[in-house]
Amino acid sequence: MLALVTVSIAGLPRFGLDAGTAAAAGSDACQGKKLIMGTSPDYPPYESTDAKNGGDIIGLDVDIAKSIANKLGCKLEITGMDFNGLIAALQSGRVDFVMSGMSVTEERKQSVDFSNNYYAARNTIVSKKDSPYTTMEQLEGKRVGVQLGSTQETAVAGLKGATIKKLNRIPDLIQEIKSNRIDAAIVEDAVALDAVASNPDLSITMLPSENQEQGYAIAFPKGSTLTPAFNDALQAMDASGEKKHIVDKWFGTKEEQKVNNKLIDFSTLDGYVPFILRGVYVTLLFTLVSASLGFIWGTILSLFKLSSIKPLRWFSTFYTSVFRGTPLLLQLVLIYYATPQIFHYDIPALMAAGLAFGLNSAAYLSETIRGGIMAVDRGQREAAMALGIPYRTMMISIIFPQAVKTILPALVNECVSLIKESSLVSVIGVSELLRRASFVQAANYRAFEPLILAGVIYYVLVLILTSLARLLERRLRRSD
CATH class of the missing domain: 1.10.3720.10 (MetI-like)
Structure with a gap:
């Protein structure tokens, strides 16, 4: 069954008076049609699968996409797939846009168009609390994990003697650290905070912001008429404070969970x-x-x-x-x-x-x-x-x-x-x-x-x- 989740276009409350301007700007691009959003639902808090409550895809990116679709008068559908297949899905017309914590890079710009940035993040080192790594230099000669197709691949490209392990999903990287198959992983800050909150035996270190700050944007097929409409909607969300409200909702303090030391616990x-x-x-x-x-x-x-x-x-x-x-x-x-x-x-x-x-x-x-x-x-x-x-x-x-x-x-x-x-x-x-x-x-x-x-x-x-x-x-x- 296609993992396609139909979501309500009445998602979030509308903020301010600029929403009408954004809707007018996007009316020609949308015209009441259905928009399909591609995402990789394994990157909380940006997107994840709410397995306990029906399996819908939720997260910061989803809430922003719902709000934009609402402003443009579109119906929104969300389909999940592996991160490294998102660009291919976009180019083949399977999805209308991709929103999955995707950073803007020159290489990706050759294949797709990007909206304005909607969030900036920094790289972090995730490692075990009892043997933490605090600098990139300490990772030289170590086993380091990154997500396949992410900008973190570029961040570790210059590590001397390091063994780089590339996996499709962030949770798999966390599991590899806990299993001692890798020494550390380079992931984005909000994702790292979420992982550490669920795994108190792990620690994170923020990397210097120089050349590390990543701009997350929405990807579209080349020449898509949706790009300017989405930019207008994002600008309206910034002006009204709606985007800050969504960011605060998903990046709020998460209660730290206790470490489950049981070898097997089916509860x-x-x-x-x-x-x-x-x-x-x-x-x-x-x-x-x-x-x-x-x-x-x-x-x-x-x-x-x-x-x-x-x-x-x-x-x-x-x-x-x-x-x-x-x-x-x-x-x-x-x-x-x-x-x-x-x-x-x-x-x-x-x-x-x-x-x-x-x-x-x-x-x-x-x-x-x-x-x-x-x-x-x-x-x-x-x-x-x-x-x-x-x-x-x-x-x-x-x-x-x-x-x-x-x-x-x-x-x-x-x-x-x-x-x-x-x-x-x-x-x-x-x-x-x-x-x-x-x-x-x-x-x-x-x-x-x-x-x-x-x-x-x-x-x-x-x-x-x-x-x-x-x-x-x-x-x-x-x-x-």
Whole structure:
């Protein structure tokens, strides 16, 4: 299911009299249409997933975006994805603008347009309280973590002898520090404060502001008509004091939590279990769609391979070699991002996932089904032909049912693989089971409990599937 959250356009109260001016300035750019905002909801307090209260994306950036949409008379939808995929989503037209604590850099300016800055932040060093690091020089020769695609990558580029670890999400960096896999991480100040409030065993050090102050801005496609309208709205928010009100709301003092020293504590999942369980529906729906497509298209490909028509055999062989010879993740990302660019169709994330996995599964199943058909005794085909039974009737009523009995275990294995591989679809923003567990991990900075719960659910799903398959196999044997 596409992680798309429809939010009210009546979000925050309107401040001052400049809102009407901003709305008038943006009327031509918006005209009451729906705007889609792309963000990476793992960067509190700018954006995060409220897993305990329905899973909506919340944060400073979200509140500012709601206010701007309200001023411009637009409806706002928010879609979450990995930070390093935001620019690609913008360029392919999947989102209208990106707001995700994104700094303005010369490199990014080559690909997108930016609004005026709406917030400035500073880099900080996050490390363990019992072995803190206070200067960049102390990090030379150490293991340092940064978020992939962030400006912090540039900040650590000159560290001599340092081993730089780049991860997609800030919570993963915090977990790496706590697990002693890295010595420190460079993150933005507000995010660091939030992380330390939840993990009192960590400490932060603000880096000097010289050349470190980052301007966060809203990113748009090149030449977007939304840019001046958003700038006017941001200016109106500054003039009325509305933006300061939002900043104070999210950057207020956070109560420090006690360190949870328990090795395993499933009570940390209180309030999160329903959120995780809702991912089961998405996982099962995805598996059903991709398995059905894979079986149908795989059967057609297998018949192509057995055909006497050479072009059909060439096509099926080439198709199989391409889909088995390239990474599944590449196929998924290519279908999701390239379809809007090439065909001008905004393909839903779940549809893109089902299509990618179904087409990939068909390549493997075509060989399995072909083997099952060829395993049927040749004498049955000859007898059917001698009796004048049409080829199509022979395949549907005689050959194929016997082939399915032979390959049933392989078909079940393919379905099991699809259930487990469904975790890959999180890279395009689908909130399936494992992605929801990762949101919970980001919220409480504990990895074991939510991940083991997700693992148990996956195991139960696979156990149910294999049990049903055994029942079906026994029934088929009794019908022989």
